[in-house]
Amino acid sequence: FQFTGYLALSSILFYGSNLISQGLLTYGELSSFCLYAVLSAGSLSAMSGFYLELMKGLGASSRLFELKDRLPRIPLEGGIKKGNVEKAIRFEHVAFGYEDRDPLFHNISFDVPAGKITAVVGSSGSGKSTIASLLLRLYDPTNGRILVDDVDLKDLDPSYWRHHIGTVGQEPVLFSTTIKNNIVYGSNEPEKVTEADIVSAAEKSNADEFIMQFPDKYDTNVGEHGSTLSGGQKQRIAIARALVNKPNILIMDEATSALDASSEYLVRIALNKLLENSHQTVMIIAHRLSTIKHADQIVVVDKGSVAEKGSYEELIAIPDGIFRKLVEKQTFGFKNEESY
Template sequence: AKKQSIPMGKVLNQMRSEWHLLAIGVCGAAIAGAVFPCFALIFARVIALLISPDMSPPGPMSGTNLYSFLFVVIGICAFIGFSSQVISFEVAGERYTKRLRSDIFRAFMRQEIGFFDHDDNSLGALTSRLAIDSKNVNELVTKTWGDITQIIVTAITGLSIAFSQTWALTLVILCMTPFIAFATGYESKIHRGFEDKTKKANEQSGEVAGEAIKEIRTVTALNKQNFFETKYHRATDHPHKLAQRKAYMSSIGYALQQGITLYTNAVAFYAGIRFMANGMIDFQQMFTCMMAIMLTAQGVGRASVFTSTLSKAKYSAIAAFDILEREPEIDPDLEGIEPAHSQINGDIAFENITFRYPARPDTSIFNGEFNLHGKSGQTIALVGPSGCGKSTTIGMLQRWYDPISGTVRLDDNNVKNYSLNNLRSHMALVGQEPILFDMTIGENISFGVDESIQVTQEQIEDACRASNIHKFIVGLPQGYDTRVGDKGSQLSGGQKQRIAIARALIRKPRVLLLDEATSALDSESEKLVQAAIDNILEEGGRTTITIAHRLSTIQNADLICVVKNGRVIEQGTHWELLKLSGVYSDLVYQQSLNAH
């Protein structure tokens, strides 16, 4: 795989509104970086003064008075530098992180449905990416940039002081630098090598946790808590082992680094004493040089500490910009025709469709032979075995997916020619599993209408009457202001489904899509929901595509299409298909036997 570098330029470009804070932070870090080498210079002078004290009283700005004053100045500079660095980078980082999270979430919302079908883009992986990646990029801003600035300034200042005192001893000490650099580089390489593996392993464990918590009712109903606990434990076992291996291997680099540093001190003392013995330098020069380099080395040594942070930030920034820059295959922002609601008749057509799901490219649903035409106002029912592509037609009509070849039309226009928002505004879907949001009943119903359109209480109630749920709602203590809970957890399946139907009706769709809307309900709830659907179909005025598991519910459809082997093999009314004595007739006969 091609190695990628940190997209630093992209991060900086996105942080243009925080450049002034970054500038203050860099200046603060530069001041903080110069503090310790300057401290080394003053401290060495103080030690020299103690060894060879001047017994005459010091002047106001000389001797101990001068050095005490300089220590105060260094302390003030340290306060200004460190506070400026931390405050500026933290504020800039938090502002950017908030924007980045919003941008990543917006990018998720722009992606086509096929994007979410891939295992890499599961709920757990995406939520983990949203939380962890933005946090790691935050640390790139708040920690890494300040540390790098500090280290550079510390190195320049410290080496300048050391060379100004004794170039010979400084060069001797610097000869040990390659060994220290090797140890630091080794440790850094270990961190980089494990970071991507650890990130992916943590995402996998997040998927397991997300799945269990999301479906907690099913988990508890099946008494599978222990199963998921074991599964999660196994999922966390891999990152745990990776972390252990990383600890063992990186500890070698850290130990080498510390050991070589101490060995460098020994070499420096030996060389310094020899230079003093030869009269090349005095004690103050030797001590100043060594103090400057030692404190510089401590500052530079912090590079190994933020190596892990930098490595995490690299992979997180790359992942973040991958999603931010990904162009969805079905772009919701592309312009297209936008006919008014009244201009849509509701004619639909599928012509020579070839289709495979992006996540299952080896499995063909349609092979170029799927054709279907429906006229405005018709009720079109699709029947056939599971997996034959009935629900796929609904997905293509709404442009969740595009066919590989062939054309899907609405009113003689290719659905690709419409703007995506406009296309979907003419349709309403009621699926097998109704999805309600944690809002009130009234808010859930009005949620089906664009925010720019004012929905009256009367319109909400009319939609609920049409879906046979109004009497139930007004019987609740809080009526339409009753909160439904997460995914409608406070309501039964039939109640949720009828509210979902009301939400669909309030859109006043020209095309109504019913995808096995009663298949997940008990018999009593099914009767109520089916009665609501029958009322809607009798009302007319729209094209309806219905997929039903019970053939008795579609007998009055204007057109029944039997889908098998990727094409429509029979079509007609209920009685016309019975006369054919074909596949549809066999299905009706089998269901009648099962009913008895």
């Protein structure tokens, strides 16, 4: 393409020079013609590039408009504005399965008493985190129902319900900003969060100790995805973010998995004190024995249903029970483990 353009320009100059030598053309006319030709050729090239960029933009925006016009299966607003639990949250014969997969649950039935700590345990892939997603109503059960004080969860306002739930996931998500801003993000009304609220939430999650050791303290930038912090520090900031809103319901999905034993103990003591004062309803999804040992109720999920349910003492006393086997494997290890 460039070779053709330069060849055409050279031909014009060569032919124009002959015309000038014959007196049929002036230097100004030849210069004007060459200038107009170059501008016109450049404009045509720019128009072709603009057309390509326009097609790229239309292709990308079509997907955005498709998502914008898509109606969610679960509405964001509308329904009964209920954000607390006075009696219990009840799972009644809940069945659920992700699209293009085998059903994950076929009969999940248990109660989450108000103001108590309920631990959900089970093997990996048994659907423990999915139970938390169903409680947040990120998905709807295919069968059965979830009741909050005898009110179907589908009848509640989803946004209002979620605003009163504090959630700490397995992998904490931090933003590239200060520790203070990362904690404030957990509030529904950030402008009303005071410094005392931030410090209180950090103390409850045992994060205030290491934050105060930083030169900038709460104004310390955590880096991209919290790259400047350790896994335990990120987890404790995520717990503080969940507590700053003073939620009525607290869901902790392997929230203490990245903490050492002493930090986990302090976090658990702080949560127990918090529960005594505010009567929060807590659901803990965990594997570690130290986390679930002091729960008021333990629910064991196995093969798509609730296999066992009760306190730690009741479940550990069941001979050949699923929970007892999980505890024995964690405490004593595998009996047939080979030594190298």
